[in-house]
Amino acid sequence: MLTFKAEVLKSKQKSDGTYNVKIRMTYNREVKRLATNIFVRQEDLTKSFKLKNPKFIQEADAIVRHYQEISAKLQLDINNYTLGDIMAHLKGEQRKSQEIDFIQFSREWIASATIKGVENYTSAINAFVKFLGTDKLNIHQLTISVLRGFMDHLIKKREEKIRMLQKQGKRIPSNRIVSLYLGSIRHLFNEATRTYNDYDRDIILIPHSPFENFKIPKQEATRKRAISAKEILKIYQMPYQLDAKGREKKGRFNLAKDCFILSFxxxxxxxADLYSCIDLNNDVITYYRAKTTDRRNDKAKMKVKVLPIIKPLLEKYRDRTGRRVFNFYLHYTTPDSFNKAINYGLKQIGEILHIDDLEYYAARHSWATLAVNKVGIDKYTVHSALNHIDEAMKVTDIYIERDFKIENEANSKVLKYVFGSGLQK
Incomplete structure (x- = not known):
């Protein structure tokens, strides 16, 4: 026989001095307990820890009756249920009545997430809360009309930003926010669905998705940041900034010049990989690309040969302690501060050479563009050299041990094209 009884456990006092009223379930001599939303204090209890406050007695009795009614429908005398099965069913019924705060769930999910780019979800939720004007939203109120309103809000904010940048004569960045933020909201909604829906037990707390009939705009192509071979050569040939004694300055200008050529x-x-890499053997740097290492079976492994034109820079910035390949970590506390210093210096270099908005990532874009358009390297080799994920070849890649020979041969051709054969010796 299945019985229910409200009880308070003396040993389970909480830090605030309260006790949670439990519903004790007994079935076939087995006992389990379900928590309730009733919390009582010492004065609400008898000396033997029985409820004495009429208000809480009434609330507990109502929960017991509710559980009894649900259990009666299970026909325990016919079906071979265990107490665990009964408890799971009651928990499911309990969950069906709960409200899910989408904003609260999202913030909790973000706080526990370990994926890269989690800050994008934070930015998306912050923007969404600002649009809503509240930090609470029942998940059933996340409708298509709300999503459309949010999208219009983001578009309007971007138009305002564009007008301001135009007045200031600044570059207009590509539009990623609308797609990025709405995509983040969709991902968080899907995470909530996975968390709260139990399809095996037919407990569906979130039955519909507003994204089924809502189309998220495609992300604009990123701005092309490649520069020409002549411009790369100009950066390489630029004189260093010197101090009053004619010695090379230790500053962001000179750092940026060298790191741009190193990257290229x-x-x-x-x-981030220049900053953190630790493996140099026989003029070959082996590293695991930080941006994608968590998303790859091979940890985004890459081997790149240090060609003659790069060797002086390798020696210049070599970590003499041997802990890492380069010594950048000794001068900058984080990869982000290192990257910011480089880009600051590149803005100075760009102004001198009349290269608009020059930034560090242009080295990577330029290598790929020159490899394909000027040197005749096939796109698959360039794709592989940049260590990108090939979705079509994922299964095949499991069986192939890369030696990176083809990628490094391609690099030799690109550097020869830009710097000439004389600098390769």
């Missing part, structure tokens, strides 16, 4: 000569190596 190392097949577009990201600043």
């Amino acid at each position: 000569g190392l097949i577009g190596m990201n600043s």
Whole structure:
């Protein structure tokens, strides 16, 4: 026989001095307990820890009756249910009545997420809350009309920003926000669905998705940041900034000049990888691309040969402690601060050479563009050299151990095209 009884456990006092009223379930000599939303204090209880406050007695009795009614429908005498099955069913029925705050869920999910780019979700939710004018939203109120309103809001804000940038004579960045933010909201909604819907037990707390009939605009193509071979050569040939004694300054201008050439000569190596790489053997740097290592079975492994034109820079910035390949980490506390210093210096270089909005990532874009358009390297090799994910070849890649020979041969051709054969010796 299945029985229910409200009880308070003396040993389970909370830090605020309250006790949670539990519903004790007994079935076939097995006991389990379900928590309730009733919290009582010492004065609400008898000396033997029985409820004495009429208000809480009434609330507990109502929960017991509710559970009894649900259990009666299970026909326990016919079906071979365990107490665990009964408890799971009651929890499911309990969950069906709960409200899900989408904003609260999203913030909790973000706080526990370990994926890269989690800050994008934070920005999206902050923008969404600002649009709503409240930090609470029942998930059933997340409708198509709300999404359309949010999209119009983002478009309007972008138009205002464009007008301001035009007045200031500044560059207009590509439009990623609308697609990025709405895509983030969709991902968070899907995470909520996975969390709250139990399809095995037919407990569907979120039955419909507003995204089924809502089309998120495609993201605009990123701005092309490639520069010409002549411009890369000009950066390489630029004189260093010197101090009063004629010695090379330790500053962001000179750092930017060198790191841009380092990146270009190392097949577009990201600043985070320059900062963190630790493996140099026989003039070959082995690293795992930080941007995608968590999303790849091979950890985004890459091997790039240090060609002659790059060797002086390798020696210049070599980590003499041997802990890493380069010593940048000794001068900058984080990869982000290192990257910001480079880009600051590149803005100075860009102004001198009349290259609009020059930035570090242009080295990577330029390597790929020159490889395809000027050197005749096939796109698949360039794709591989940049260490991008090939969705069509994922299964095949499991069986192939890359030696990176083809990628490094392509790099040799690109550097020869830009700097000439004389500098390759």
